[in-house]
Amino acid sequence: MNKKLKKHVFTVLAMLLLCSMFLTSCGQKTDGQSTSDNNDTLQNSGISSSSAEVAKINGEVLTVSEFQYYIYNTAMMKAYNLDSGFTGDFSSIDWSQKTDTGKTLAEDVKDEALNNAIAEILTTQQGKQNGVEISADEQAQYDQAVDSFIEQSGEEQFKLTANAMAISSADDYKKLYSRMMLVQKVQDDIQKNPDKYITDKEMLKKYKSNDKVTVQHILIMNDSQKQADPKAAINEVLERAKAGEDFYQLMQEFNEDTGETEAGYTFGPGEMVKEFEDAAFALDYDQISDVVESEYGYHVIKRLIGTAELQAYWKENADITQNDSVLKDISVENIVQSAENAQKKLQEQSSASTSSTQQPATDQNGGNTNE
Numbered sequence: 001m002n003k004k005l006k007k008h009v010f011t012v013l014a015m016l017l018l019c020s021m022f023l024t025s026c027g028q029k030t031d032g033q034s035t036s037d038n039n040d041t042l043q044n045s046g047i048s049s050s051s052a053e054v055a056k057i058n059g060e061v062l063t064v065s066e067f068q069y070y071i072y073n074t075a076m077m078k079a080y081n082l083d084s085g086f087t088g089d090f091s092s093i094d095w096s097q098k099t100d101t102g103k104t105l106a107e108d109v110k111d112e113a114l115n116n117a118i119a120e121i122l123t124t125q126q127g128k129q130n131g132v133e134i135s136a137d138e139q140a141q142y143d144q145a146v147d148s149f150i151e152q153s154g155e156e157q158f159k160l161t162a163n164a165m166a167i168s169s170a171d172d173y174k175k176l177y178s179r180m181m182l183v184q185k186v187q188d189d190i191q192k193n194p195d196k197y198i199t200d201k202e203m204l205k206k207y208k209s210n211d212k213v214t215v216q217h218i219l220i221m222n223d224s225q226k227q228a229d230p231k232a233a234i235n236e237v238l239e240r241a242k243a244g245e246d247f248y249q250l251m252q253e254f255n256e257d258t259g260e261t262e263a264g265y266t267f268g269p270g271e272m273v274k275e276f277e278d279a280a281f282a283l284d285y286d287q288i289s290d291v292v293e294s295e296y297g298y299h300v301i302k303r304l305i306g307t308a309e310l311q312a313y314w315k316e317n318a319d320i321t322q323n324d325s326v327l328k329d330i331s332v333e334n335i336v337q338s339a340e341n342a343q344k345k346l347q348e349q350s351s352a353s354t355s356s357t358q359q360p361a362t363d364q365n366g367g368n369t370n371e
Helices: 035-044 064-082 105-129 136-153 155-163 170-192 201-207 230-242 247-254 274-282 307-316 324-329 332-358
Strands: 053-057 060-063 213-221 265-267 297-304 320-322
Touching (some): 053 105, 060 105, 064 105, 064 332, 105 170, 105 307, 105 332, 136 155, 155 332, 170 307, 201 307, 230 297
């Protein structure tokens, strides 16, 4: 369903991580730059270390090393919002341009990236307080997946891949991936056990905004393999949902969006197809939409008081400090350029490998052994 992320191919556990110039542990050369070149850029930007503190959330430190992932992800979404045909080439983006906020585009990226990082950290903290954690077995599984990749591909190849995914070390990779997985578990728990988190629904309504929305939806695809008449099926869904049937039970019976969990989706403007997004933001809490048609098919959408509202509430009541001097010196342009450089290097390697495997074998006299 997510129109943006469908346009990308992500490697290594499908994490949405891309790299920055603040990678201090990577020895792989990228477009002619050595490790020392990267360190010089890091120092010139005013950041003395990738472990420098960007913010502290209820005592938990967010480092530059982690923050670069949020910067790149946010920059990617901003670029798509500016140009729906964006292909990943940031060379045409003017990060100094002024936006509707009165700030530069780069400043907007940093602000939004920081909000996203804080929201995820608060979500994991609240989950742990409510007994939701990554188990030792799950953590071992995640760690083993990374270690196996390193073992199979080699240390240098992992480092280059990490550069292309906004991560500076295997340890940081594991930490960020575990955080993402825990956020998903907490979001699912919020939907399954809302009373643990939502103690005052009326109070949370004041946190409704145009920045984030949480919804569940039921999709019947245009080319449905389950429904002979997709439009008739979605009309049945709508009728039963409006009559008060449990929406999640209807999801289990009808939904053809295989990427949706019980938690539904929490997203901001520009992240979903327009018809779906417009309908979602127009709903009040617990309201069910009429049938919404998009390029994917037919949708019925229900807006929830969910993670977005809770995160806003948690943030207002959290002990948060941010390091403005570090934030000021972080270069969005350097981060996205470094990511592109690493990605191009990986593409070159892939192309060279493909070309090599397509060369005909020759005998000792230079003849083609395939003839």
